[in-house]
Amino acid sequence: xxxxxxxxxxxxxxxxxxxxxxxxxxxxxxxxxxxxxxxxxxxxxxxxxxxxxxxxxxxxxxxxxxxxxxxxxxxxxxxxxxxxxxxxxxxxxxxxxxxxxxxxxxxxxxxxxxxxxxxxxxxxxxxxxxxxxxxxxxxxxxxxxxxxxxxxxxxxxxxxxxxxxxxxxxxxxxxxxxxxxxxxxxxxxxxxxxxxxxxxxxxxxxxxxxxxxx
Numbered sequence: 001x002x003x004x005x006x007x008x009x010x011x012x013x014x015x016x017x018x019x020x021x022x023x024x025x026x027x028x029x030x031x032x033x034x035x036x037x038x039x040x041x042x043x044x045x046x047x048x049x050x051x052x053x054x055x056x057x058x059x060x061x062x063x064x065x066x067x068x069x070x071x072x073x074x075x076x077x078x079x080x081x082x083x084x085x086x087x088x089x090x091x092x093x094x095x096x097x098x099x100x101x102x103x104x105x106x107x108x109x110x111x112x113x114x115x116x117x118x119x120x121x122x123x124x125x126x127x128x129x130x131x132x133x134x135x136x137x138x139x140x141x142x143x144x145x146x147x148x149x150x151x152x153x154x155x156x157x158x159x160x161x162x163x164x165x166x167x168x169x170x171x172x173x174x175x176x177x178x179x180x181x182x183x184x185x186x187x188x189x190x191x192x193x194x195x196x197x198x199x200x201x202x203x204x205x206x207x208x209x210x211x212x213x214x
Contacts, residue, residue, distance in 0.1 A: 004105035004156040005206055006147060006177070008163035009112060009120060010046040011185030013199075016086025016120075017042040023080035027073040033061060043186055047165045049136045050074060050113045078115040085123035089184060091200025096129040098203040105156060106130050109146050111167075113137035143167070144174035151177070158213070160206055162196075169193065178213065180205055 007013055017039040024037040037057065045053045054070030061069070099106060106129055108117050114137030121127025132154055134146040141149070151159050161172040164185025172179035180202070181195040189195075196205050 001157045002105060002155055003103065003158040003210055004107065004151070004154070004160070005099055005202070006107045006109045006150060006159060006161045008047075008161070008165075008168050008182070009108055009110040009117065011043075011164035011187065012089075012162055012168075012182040013092055013108075013126075014086040014088045014120065014124070015043075016081065017046070019081060019084045019086055020077055022084070023077040024073045026080070027076035028069075030076075031069060031072055033058070033069055035061060046186060047111060047167045049111050049142075074113045074116075078113070078119045081116070081119035082122040086120075088124055088126070089182075089199045091198050091202075093126060093129075095199050095202040096126065099206065100129055102203065102207070104206065105132075105154060107132040107134070107150050107154070109134050109143060109150055109161070111136045111143050143171035147171060147175035147177060151175070158210060160209060162202065165189075178209055180209065 010016060020042045021037045021039045028035060045056055050070055051067060054066045058066035058069045096106060108130055110117060112135045117133045117135055132150050134150050139146055147161060159177040160180055161177050162180045162182055164182040165187030166189055169179055169189040179193065181189045181193045183195045183197055194205060194209055196202055
């Protein structure tokens with residue numbers, strides 16, 4: 001039986017809101033767009049697709065150009081993040097090492113744009129622990145579908161998705177996989193959901209959930 005932990009990215013593995021806001025503001029200045037994005041603005045929209053974020057941020061400026069403005073921002077972001085890392089949550093790397101040691105298949109599944117997961121890998125050096133990745137920017141599909149895609153193409157029998165928001169919880173349920181809440185992240189989920197208070201707790205929580213459902 002092939003067991004796997006699939007990870008959300010923002011709010012689960014790192015907090016990149018400060019550096020993403022820096023990258024957006026560099027791009028917005030270049031484009032002559034007269035607004036400034038704060039880290040709080042970025043955090044409030046994390047978990048949504050780039051199209052959704054474009055309309056939230058830029059429709060009030062110019063709805064006809066919102067998606068183009070966003071495209072320029074994320075191109076800047078992908079390059080900027082390669083050399084300006086977000087804050088990796090404490091205990092993440094040790095948990096990845098421990099999970100691999102005990103035979104877990106690891107993958108990242110995010111609603112991010114193409115290139116963002118690769119930027120995370122480049123900035124943190126953590127890509128070596130992951131066996132696969134998928135994102136909205138790669139398929140144009142919602143997170144639940146991307147979880148299914150990763151599970152099916154890798155022959156995964158038992159899948160746990162780790163995320164921090166209600167959107168992550170709902171995606172895991174829609175995909176028919178188990179869910180662990182990264183309670184240190186940006187969002188909340190229904191009471192009673194299996195949860196971890198730090199990334200360091202993940203290996204024990206994953207094994208417990210795996211044995212509980214066995």
